Amino acid sequence: MQVSxxxxxxxxxxxxxxxxxxxxxxxxxxxxxxxxxxxxxxxLIGIITEKDILYASPSPATSLDVYEIHNLMSKLKVHSVMTKDVITIGPDTPLEDAARILADNNIGGLPIIENGLLIGIITESDLFRVFVELFGAREKGIRLTALMPEKRGELADLATAIAKAGGDIVSFGNMLGENATNRYAIIKVKNLSEKEVISAVQPLIERIVDVREI
Structure with a gap:
């Protein structure tokens, strides 16, 4: 899926x-x-954030009164405190690339440019909502985290085992494991009990890290 x-x-x-x-x-x-x-x-010539404004504001320890602070802030213009070297992306950027850019640069939003013009923005909040969708966080089921061998076809075998047991996969993700020989699989399954999920995957995994009904 793309940021657009x-x-x-x-x-x-x-x-x-x-x-x-x-x-x-x-x-x-x-x-x-x-x-x-x-x-x-x-x-697009810049971006201004709450943090930029906070840094530009007088310290809470200032001797200025409320009127003086308001007067000072009303004279300060956006161009003097905004970030000018803005990191941008195009609308066809994959969502995971947008998330990586945000994380690598410790920023909270990315303006989206097409043909030189601003057409949108994607923020960390947008990506959190995507994360919720990807992991089926609003659907009920059995959520299993397991450590499994790093072998070709292992994820397919795991999905097949769950299907043969009568389960439907709500979400399926994997992450780097403890070393180069294994990976973590995070699966949410419906239409199976916790015991049935464990029974289906047990022959294919190294160990169960966590299992719960949510």
């Missing part, structure tokens, strides 16, 4: 000459944590 399937289209934006206080108020009103900054030609 899960991005927020036509995101809320802001101009570079807007006071930082207005940017803060807009984020609060829209319940968002960042605003792409667009110039008069609708080109």
């Amino acid at each position: 399937n899960r991005m927020t289209k036509n995101p809320v934006t802001i101009s570079p000459d807007t006071p930082v206080s207005e940017a803060r108020d807009k984020m609060k009103k829209e319940s968002i944590h960042r605003l792409p900054v667009i110039d008069k030609n609708d080109h």
Whole structure:
């Protein structure tokens, strides 16, 4: 799946000459944590986040009164505190690549550019929702985490064993194991009891790490 399937289209934006206080108020009103900054030609020139505004704000220990702080923030413009070197992606970027870029760069959102124009944004919250879908977190079933040998066809054999036992797989993922010889399999199954799931997979795995009904 690509980011175009899960991005927020036509995101809320802001101009570079807007006071930082207005940017803060807009984020609060829209319940968002960042605003792409667009110039008069609708080109992305930066991004401003809640963290940027926090760093630009006077310290809580300041001797300034509320009026002085408000006056200071109203004079400070978005272009002076925004991040200018924005990491962007295209709409055909795979979701897992977007997640990797966010994690590797310790950022919370990626503007999506097509033909030089901003068409959307994907954030860590969007990817959390994808994670929930991938693991069937809103569906009931037996969730099994098992350590299994790193062998060709092993995942297919596991799926076949569950199907033969009468189970339906809600979600199926795998992760790096304890070493190069094994992997963790995380499976959610419905229409089987916990005992039946264990019985079906036991001959194919090294050990069960966790099993529970959720």
